[in-house]
Amino acid sequence: MNKKKIILLGKDIIDLEIKALQNLKKNINNSFSKAVTQIAKCNSKVILCGVGKSGLIASKIAATLSSVGTPSFSLSAGDSSHGDLGMISKKDILILLSYSGQTNELKNIIQYANRNKILLIGIVSKKNSILYKASDIKLLIPEVKEAGGIVPTSSTTTQLALGDAIAIGTMYFKKFGKSDFKKLHPAGSLGSQLRTVEDIMLVGNKIPFIDENLKMKKALKILSNKKLGILIVQNKKKKTIGIITDGQVRRYNEKNSNLHLKNAKQIMTKNPISVDKDILAAKALSLMNAKKITSLCIYDKKNKFKTIGVVHVHNILQSNIS
DSSP: OOHHHHHHHHHHHHHHHHHHHHHHHHTOSHHHHHHHHHHHHOSSOEEEEESTHHHHHHHHHHHHHHHTTOOEEEEEHHHHTTTGGGGOOTTSEEEEEESSSOOHHHHHHHHHHHHTTOEEEEEESOTTSHHHHHOSEEEEOOOOOOBTTTBSSHHHHHHHHHHHHHHHHHHHHTTOOHHHHHHHOOSHHHHHHTOBHHHHOBOGGGSOEEETTOBHHHHHHHHHHHOSSEEEEEOTTOOEEEEEEHHHHHHHHHHOSOGGGSBHHHHSEESOOEEETTSBHHHHHHHHHHHTOSEEEEEETTEEEEEEEEEEHHHHHHTTOO
């Protein structure tokens, strides 16, 4: 088989799957809406099950649902008939995947669901099948042409795409946002990019606060001890009114010899750049680059003039955020 034929074969397989997905799109109807609504409102677990390749797709859909806030897991069809049916409770939702809808291994699960009035969602291609008839919500996928005429390809592609659509539909229904996503994905690049400045800011005694009337002789000792290169200046009401950087100190010393006699408020830059604690750390880094600064004051929306934290550019870079 030459290279051209191999390339054409690859394109033909993809064309088969594209056609299957186009037909699947036409089948998205009220049953899909019902499935998403019921899953979003489920106060228990969503359990998925299939046999063979469909079982692998079931595991992938369960993982996707769990990642967007819907507790889910996949059940082994074979093990279910040997005690694992006990994993399913009456408040759960059961999703069974079977292209033919006649798979023997699923029959016991179907009977168990119907007998215990467990909501059953069937993803199936044949209306005259056991699964289609027994399902409370019937998600009909199109009959497809498989690669080589026998290998599950187009059918599993439609199952996977439908599962993704269900998961994302549920996510939007539940208003599962970026902050929720971050909680479930603390590691990896996605988790890093969704971290906020609140996640990495310095707080408490690590913030280099000084009073506006403090003499610079003492302020310089704090600047040296805190090792952040900045001082946050507050008034008597603990309102942040300014910032002093080591750069300012050096520039002042180049032109004057009385720095140690000055008060902090005489040296500071008024109204330092501050951001809300919920801003993404990546956005904060972009702001620092644009303003050519190395630190930001962090506030809570309740009081923009009260600094609750400080974030330095090194804090962001050490968190693998870019």
